[in-house]
Amino acid sequence: MxxxxxxxxxxxxxxxxxxxxxxxxxxxxxxxxxxxxxxxxxxxDPERSPPPTGVVSPADGTVSVLREEGDRVRLGVFMNVWHVHVVRAPVAASVVDVEHVSGAHRPAFSKDSDRNERVHVRLETDSPNLPAPTEPGHTADADPAEPDDGSADPEKTDVSTGHHSRADVPDSEAEVTLIAGAFARRIHPYVESGDELERGERIGHIAFGSRVDLLFPPSVDLEDVAVEPGDSTTAGETVVLEGDTPGLEVETVGFDRDQSDFDGSAGDDEPDANHEP
Known part of the structure; x- marks a missing residue:
């Protein structure tokens, strides 16, 4: 095993x-x-077999969050103690950035978990399993209530939720967020900026569980998502968004990078270790 x-x-x-x-x-x-x-x-950490098509769940667990945030859709999966706690890539993608954000350690199923410690893994993908954008080169529209005078911060964090809010999100960007909980105080990313990921490949784990969020690219609408709150998911296997084009033809997705010397983590006592796979 x-x-x-x-x-x-x-x-x-x-x-x-x-x-x-x-x-x-x-x-x-x-x-x-x-x-x-x-x-x-x-x-x-069992092997997983991604299906031929579709965006796969990044985590084992139960769908606890499914909502629109501006022109993005957020899917949250709550991991209980009996679930596998390894997180996997939902699509084939390039890692753009891995960011550790300090925070609290509230229960992952509570509303206060939006302020919890987390690691954002930002991805760039041209996966055929994602819907094509309605307009080529489309980016998120700026808030019409705020004049575009060039003074707006292109990337900021919503203080009420801790989530990123960016005015220039490209259609190719997705984000997987590993969220700590009351007992899950150690987030271990396996990847760093520049890594190339296959669909279903391991990208990290949360010691003793918690929650994983997937923020879809702007081209995905809420009605495109194939799961709903309460559904059970299996990381790397459960399709959360149907795709029409075959993905990678693989039987199982195992360790595709050397983790023999892995000791990196993001937690209470090592806040700067998240970039060391």
Whole structure:
């Protein structure tokens, strides 16, 4: 069984403690062993087989968010404790930027989670699985209530949600956001700017779960999305947006980059490590 990087770091202590816990009681030893097995289960990383077409879910879990934000559509997947916590690329794309944003650690299913710590993985894609833009070269329209005097910040963060709001979003841009939760305080991106990703390829994991958001390109409308709140998803396999053109012909998508020396993370005590795959 494949394990996400860092699994043994969490499992080794209870695993080594289990035989010594017998001195206290058999029950204590069993509890320690069960804890170690549970940690390894959290970090399991099975192979996945993307379907021939379509945009795939970036995470295992339950669809908890599906809404329009300006001219973009946001899909949020909540990962519970029993889900696989490895995050995958929804489409074939190039990594434009990986950004760590500090924040709180509220429960991922609460409204306050919009202020949680997160890692944004910004992608550029020309995937045939995405709808063609209605107008070539279309970009998000500026707010008509604000005069375009050149003073507006082309990229800013909505203080009420922590989400990016950009006035010049190209049709080729998508964004996957890994969001920390009350217990999931370690976000581990595997990628950095300039990396080329296949559809369904691993891009990171969140230690002990939480939430993953997919912000579709502007060409995607809400009615294009093939899932709805409450639906279960499987990372790299569940189609969240139907595509008419075959994607990559692969049976499984495994580790396509060397992670043997991986120790990068974004968390409470290492806020600047998110760019080290």
């Amino acid at each position: 494949n394990l996400a990087p860092g699994a043994w770091k969490y499992a080794i202590v209870p695993l080594l403690a289990a035989p010594f816990a017998v001195i206290i009681s058999v029950t204590a030893s069993i509890v320690a062993l069960a804890l170690a097995v549970g940690v390894l289960a959290f970090f399991r």
